[in-house]
Amino acid sequence: MHADVQLGSGVQPQDFALLDGLLAPREATRAIFAVKLFSPQITHLVVTSARLLGVAMPAGHVALQIPLTDVAGVDIKAHGFGRPNAVLVHRKTACPADLGDASPRDRGGIRLAITNAARSPQVVVIPSPAVGPVVPAVPVQPESPPVIAAEHAQEDTPEEVHASGWHRRVPTSGSIELPPDPRALDGLGRNHSLETAIADLVDNSIDASATHVLIRMVRLNGRLTTLYVVDNGKGIPDSAIDTAMTVGGQRDYQSADLGRFGLGLKAASFSQAQSLTVISKAADSAVVGRRWLLDGNRKGFHCDVISTAFASAEFGRAWGLPGLATGTVIRWDEVSGFPATSDPARVEEFITQTASALRSHLGLVFHKILEAGRIVIEIDVEDVDLDAPPMRTPVYPINPLGYQRSGRHGYPKELKAERDAVSLSFRCHIWSPRASSQAFKLPGGAEARQGIYFYRRGRLLQAGGSWHGLHPMHRRLQLARVEVEIDDDIIRIFSMNPEKSRVNVGPEFARLAEQAVADDGTTFQDYFTAAETTFSDSRKRKSERRPMAPPGKGIAPELREAIEREIPLDEEADPIDIRWKMLPRDDFFELDRDQRVLWLNERHRPAAFGQRRSVNDAPLLKALLFLLTENLFGGEYLGPRDKDNLALYQQILTAAAKSNQP
Template sequence: MLEWSQDIPTDGSVELPPDPRALEALGRNHSLETALADLVDNAIDATATHVLIRIVRAGGRLRSLYVVDNGWGMSPNKIDAAMTVGGRREYQTGDLGHFGLGLKAASFSQARSLTVMSRASGYDVVGRRWRPDQATKRGFECEKVASEFAAAEFDRDWHIPMSGSGTVIRWDDVVAFPASDDRKRVETFVDKAITTACQHLGMVFHRFLEDGRLTIEIEVQDIDASFISSPVPVTPLNPFGYSRSGRTDFPKELTAKAGDYELTFRCHIWSGRSNTPQFRLSGTPSSHQGLFFYRRDRLLQAGGWEGIHASDRRLQLARVEVNIDGDVTGLFQMNPEKSRVQVGPEFARLAAAATAADGTTLDSYLDTAEQVYRTSQARTAKRTPMIHPGTGLPPRVRSTIEKEIPGIRGEKPIEIKWIDFTDDTFFKVDRESSTLWLNRRYRQMLLGGKHAGLNDVPLIKSLLYLLVANVFEGEYLGPRDKDNIELWQKILTTAVQAERQ
């Protein structure tokens, strides 16, 4: 008869070092923007006030990506600890780091070479490099960067206030970079990457950006042209940054306790038909309903009901702030990429018990949010129909107009195009061809150094469209329409000429 034993006897041990190929598996769930966010976490933990992200182009191709901060930097011992796979430093209260894998996992997910150069107060610049593909041949040996090169990299003009300490992280052989020197393809990638990174970093770190604790900028350096672009600032993208609430009695705080642990749900309702960047975030409004988990002011998760309720387009105005300080057994645990919170079985029960001082529960809050949505949908039908725009505006702008404003059936779309004028007037209304013509002599000035294209200067074009769209309606121009066009023409032509000067 087999007997069960509580104790398991052992007879010695054998050392089994990890296979260096394990490096290649780190950070597989990272995207470029979540990986950058992990590096910004480290900068914040190092008390940095400025972070610069620089993409380097040489020979027509994208070659490297830098993340530079003006934090306290690292001594030789600390940089070795930071570059140790699985090395976990002593975290201070308020630190955003957690697993000891952030720098390596984020970097190895995006690049085949990670170089870190850092200087702490009282120390010279020190550099280390990891190349996972080389580690599989050598074992876990991290390369030391030549002191002269590390110092030269650190002392480059990074366009941020460096006070003698800081850290320069360099990625080479970035897997997301296009393997091409085709200018259009490269510029399309850069534009999309910067836009996506700005949106994600602006949302994840919006509390730091809003109160001035942190500045993040992104720029592009072209080595062949000896040119560095103007920095693109990352602006805060607050998921709760509405000008007015959808209901005057919200937001409300609902609280519940699990033993000694108290959790607060701060429930918000956006106003109906909101269309600001803060409401849209990085996707459709309905994809960002639900719970927004924060840890030490850093956003971990943007939406999702985590078993409290099924996703429903009628709840797209409902967003809930939940501030946590770390993993709590049975309640929640964040993933290594710090992009998701996994809730435990106790979380749903705690949420169901949460109540506000006036008796509001999560169920009644969701009912209210749905009612606000229904009311806003009914109001939308009262908007005056307009002829929708055609070519000349970006697809997402046209889509927003079509979603927000009813169209007039049977009318040709209003095209918006540039053409050479014989005079200085800014625009012309051509009802026969359903075209709003713009004077090409002002185009480069309005572009401000950006590339011309079919859908360029969308802000100017959108404002003009909204101003003149109604004069394209009907069989002929009435006296009032003609007077309005003359008025708009005088004011806008004077304004664009003043801008030109």
């Protein structure tokens, strides 16, 4: 830990012995603040010379990373209920990121001044009164440009100069060639996350007509070292490998291809790793390989040639993909996000979280392609110290528009518009207010996922998050999602970022939406009204129901969420627990009003079907009993009718349990 690192209150230098292992070469720590966020778990905000990191200590796991190029500002302010010290990162290309709660002693404000000085972004941490100063890095100064060449000189003609002296065009006296600094590779793809970076590589596999893609993490001596993305596509011929590895190299894109910029492979890879190796084999072509290294001492754009022997051996490893006569192997080494430890518990936790995040993101982005059976995506982990095949986990589609029943009669509806020979269709969906599936909630929650869902060739480019000028975001519209397919005829009115995670629309998009109408005359205003009414009616029905005591221990979290979603809770009432114990008789249950526990007889506990029993087991039985007996816990005593009902429930349930016994 260097002396120029600013430490927030409660942060000790010795707490961060593992921090250097999380940073890229030449990436320096600027400041560290203690924060608290439970999902995802973040304990510290780390400010580096290139990124903001949300880190979970002592595991050393990077839960969130935001490049400085995407940061508009950071501050501490009240956010939500009971959170006066929330740390909010204001981003240029996305909604603000919540990094949890800071120490009240840092309440003066975590503020960052970010400059794009010379070649790279610089961060100056403006300390709050409770903490000390930090010395910013010295910006890199640009080199002198090459000699001016006169071949592109362009002067104004007299008629292009206004009488006032204003020039209609900007005159030039020549041009200079400004080749990129070799260190420009270091800045490629800084807006990528691990999930979006791998999705970009899967795009290439789909463009290569692959039917199977394998994502593999490799562990050596207990530590994660390498990541592979392998496909059985058409491969890259030896005559085209150099073009594929050229930064900004343009191949001949087909109309159905998902690639567009000539940067995807390199930008995605350099955002996550210091070494990119590509090994490929096409039909009637030898196995060929190239490697890029992010070397701080690089003097030019020199790409390494992989030996034929190693390339053939690497391509021929036991990947377990069908039809691997042709295909491509992408290898990342020195992956920046991998934990800098061999501790088994921390490595397993990272693998579990990373695999889950990848399945969620890839399942969402490629859900149409997966549902159509065009591709199979699998994830595994290879331990090279063990002589055992790795266990694979498939990626399943997560359809954000895949409800079983629409939330409103007559929907979805197709709204269409045409203007200046441009036709656009909007497929308007309304989810059911009772929806609780992963496809509805999505990361960030349903309210944040309302909006436009842009697709191109079946690939999801943006999963809601904005109405793009059609309507402000509002909680009453959280059931509303609109599907728009971007094809070649209308692509000119859209643009997308290189990470393929956000679509920008031009003014023509809003004009088309204003004119859009369904066959029955429905407009966008009608659609928004219908979505708001559906949501409001569901809340009204809930408010008319009798408040009930909240569910307590012994009730599964997903069951508790369903109860809380459908029934207004009495916040002054103590929770009701439902638990198992051995009762002295064959009675099915016992009501303990004083302790507010509904005891179920262990003798009648359902079998766990080979699984370990849990305190949250038998959710169907517990849901029925909660609804049946909740009112018996209210009041100072049980009345005659309550006692009669209690005896009735006891007799019938006990008889049913006995009849079910062998």
